[in-house]
Amino acid sequence: xxxxxxxxxxxxxxxxxxxxxxxxxxxxxxxxxxxxxxxxxxxxxxxxxxxxxxxxxxxxxxxxxxxxxxxxxxxxxxxxxxxxxxxxxxxxxxxxxxxxxxxxxxxxxxxxxxxxxxxxxxxxxxxxxxxxxxxxxxxxxxxxxxxxxxxxxxxxxxxxxxxxxxxxxxxxxxxxxxxxxxxxxxxxxxxxxxxxxxxxxxxxxxxxxxxxxxxxxxxxxxxxxxxxxxxxxxxxxxxxxxxxxxxxxxxxxxxxxxxxxxxxxxxxxxxxxxxxxxxxxxxxxxxxxxxxxxxxxxxxxxxxxxxxxxxxxxxxxxxxxxxxxxxxxxxxxxxxxxxxxxxxxxxxxxxxxxxxxxxxxxxxxxxxxxxxxxxxxxxxxxxxxxxxxxxxxxxxxxxxxxxxxxxxxxxxxxxxxxxxxxxxxxxxxxxxxxxxxxxxxxxxxxxxxxxxxxxxxxxxxxxxxxxxxxxxxxxxxxxxxxxxxxxxxxxxxxxxxxxxxxxxxxxxxxxxxxxxxxxxxxx
Numbered sequence: 001x002x003x004x005x006x007x008x009x010x011x012x013x014x015x016x017x018x019x020x021x022x023x024x025x026x027x028x029x030x031x032x033x034x035x036x037x038x039x040x041x042x043x044x045x046x047x048x049x050x051x052x053x054x055x056x057x058x059x060x061x062x063x064x065x066x067x068x069x070x071x072x073x074x075x076x077x078x079x080x081x082x083x084x085x086x087x088x089x090x091x092x093x094x095x096x097x098x099x100x101x102x103x104x105x106x107x108x109x110x111x112x113x114x115x116x117x118x119x120x121x122x123x124x125x126x127x128x129x130x131x132x133x134x135x136x137x138x139x140x141x142x143x144x145x146x147x148x149x150x151x152x153x154x155x156x157x158x159x160x161x162x163x164x165x166x167x168x169x170x171x172x173x174x175x176x177x178x179x180x181x182x183x184x185x186x187x188x189x190x191x192x193x194x195x196x197x198x199x200x201x202x203x204x205x206x207x208x209x210x211x212x213x214x215x216x217x218x219x220x221x222x223x224x225x226x227x228x229x230x231x232x233x234x235x236x237x238x239x240x241x242x243x244x245x246x247x248x249x250x251x252x253x254x255x256x257x258x259x260x261x262x263x264x265x266x267x268x269x270x271x272x273x274x275x276x277x278x279x280x281x282x283x284x285x286x287x288x289x290x291x292x293x294x295x296x297x298x299x300x301x302x303x304x305x306x307x308x309x310x311x312x313x314x315x316x317x318x319x320x321x322x323x324x325x326x327x328x329x330x331x332x333x334x335x336x337x338x339x340x341x342x343x344x345x346x347x348x349x350x351x352x353x354x355x356x357x358x359x360x361x362x363x364x365x366x367x368x369x370x371x372x373x374x375x376x377x378x379x380x381x382x383x384x385x386x387x388x389x390x391x392x393x394x395x396x397x398x399x400x401x402x403x404x405x406x407x408x409x410x411x412x413x414x415x416x417x418x419x420x421x422x423x424x425x426x427x428x429x430x431x432x433x434x435x436x437x438x439x440x441x442x443x444x445x446x447x448x449x450x451x452x453x454x455x456x457x458x459x460x461x462x463x464x465x466x467x468x469x470x471x472x473x474x475x476x477x478x479x480x481x482x483x484x485x486x487x488x489x490x491x492x493x494x495x496x497x498x499x500x501x502x503x504x505x506x507x508x509x510x511x512x513x514x515x516x517x518x519x520x521x522x523x
Contacts, residue, residue: 017278039285055368068224071246090155128359129153192237196244308385347405
């Protein structure tokens with residue numbers, strides 16, 4: 001990955017990532033934007049060792065864990081509820097962008113040929129959801145919008161990489177078949193999902209039987225690679241395999257893993273994903289010298305920047321147009337009619353359309369082009385310019401777009417969370433009542449436990465079903481076994497609510513984290 005002084009440079013980059021991320025927090029600027037600009041600035045530092053991003057490193061080291069964790073954090077209920085919009089963006093928009101950008105590129109640079117121009121279109125077609133969510137996570141945005149953007153990012157990379165493979169093949173053979181591409185995409189998608197489910201099941205069964213925390217942690221870190229590599233070796237979609245594995249494990253997490261395992265996994269993965277994302281964005285900026293050096297002597301940088309500006313505008317406008325038009329047309333498609341009951345506002349559609357920043361997948365796809373690909377240097381340079389333009393322009397103005405949308409307060413998540421806490425508390429008290437009848441429990445201990453839960457019910461607006469004798473309210477040591485039983489009942493209740501789609505996975509994780517923290521105190 002690095003030409004010289006690899007270890008020292010890598011450690012230095014991690015330190016730079018931490019410093020820039022801290023500065024982004026102070027300046028209230030999305031950290032991906034500042035990281036790219038910081039990397040761009042570092043690339044001009046004299047005597048800095050050359051940094052080269054290998055596409056193999058991106059696809060086989062960076063991409064699997066990032067996609068896996070995105071799958072783990074995905075709310076399956078929200079994904080299904082927004083399936084119409086997500087599929088229209090992740091499949092339809094990627095294809096539309098590929099041909100629209102391809103047509104404009106062919107008009108600007110005829111020497112690439114139409115198939116070669118569509119290669120560039122496929123490369124810049126998938127947005128990077130990390131950049132978008134890093135902007136909106138601190139702003140008042142409805143959960144539905146976040147779910148759509150995150151759901152789109154789980155599928156659009158697979159669509160774009162398939163489109164890229166067919167476009168490159170068309171350049172080499174001079175032939176392209178839509179039916180063949182469609183069938184191949186279905187095979188890739190179905191095969192990738194099947195491998196993801198198999199790996200997810202196997203990883204869950206293995207980790208159920210592991211009692212050594214360190215070994216369990218290693219298996220957790222290796223799981224995305226266990227899904228990605230076999231799928232790629234079988235020429236299936238490694239992206240969908242990893243995403244499916246993450247979603248499957250997320251669904252099994254409340255039952256299959258202990259509280260200690262869940263807390264440890266969340267802490268490790270959150271830090272790892274942040275470091276990977278930070279390294280990815282700063283490496284984009286550091287690539288500029290190599291990208292410029294790759295241009296042939298007869299290439300005009302000023303002219304290519306002008307072409308890149310037009311192509312960037314095309315990608316942005318196509319997304320905006322597609323979001324508005326497809327939203328209305330999609331309501332009339334029979335396959336999606338069941339999901340079309342909710343009509344999106346113009347402000348919501350504009351925010352979704354404007355959140356189309358490109359990222360590392362586009363750069364890695366461009367760098368992965370064969371060395372003898374016609375116009376490879378131009379494609380890489382224009383891709384870099386599109387990434388930079390969309391990240392800076394759209395990333396810095398997305399908060400204004402959100403303000404323009406005038407979103408109302410999103411109370412669904414808070415309402416679901418309150419209901420989950422109420423039902424979990426009542427489940428714990430019901431379990432306590434059963435234990436009271438089945439075993440001889442000191443009434444003082446019993447009363448003290450009930451007092452804590454009565455206080456929780458009052459804070460949530462609920463009521464206690466059983467009266468407590470005030471004479472028993474003395475400070476006593478609580479029984480760990482009774483508490484554990486009650487926490488198990490709470491965990492079972494919120495998991496059942498998630499399984500019945502009463503609450504989403506995001507609400508489940510928040511409530512489950514508190515239950516796990518209580519369990520950790522008892523341990």
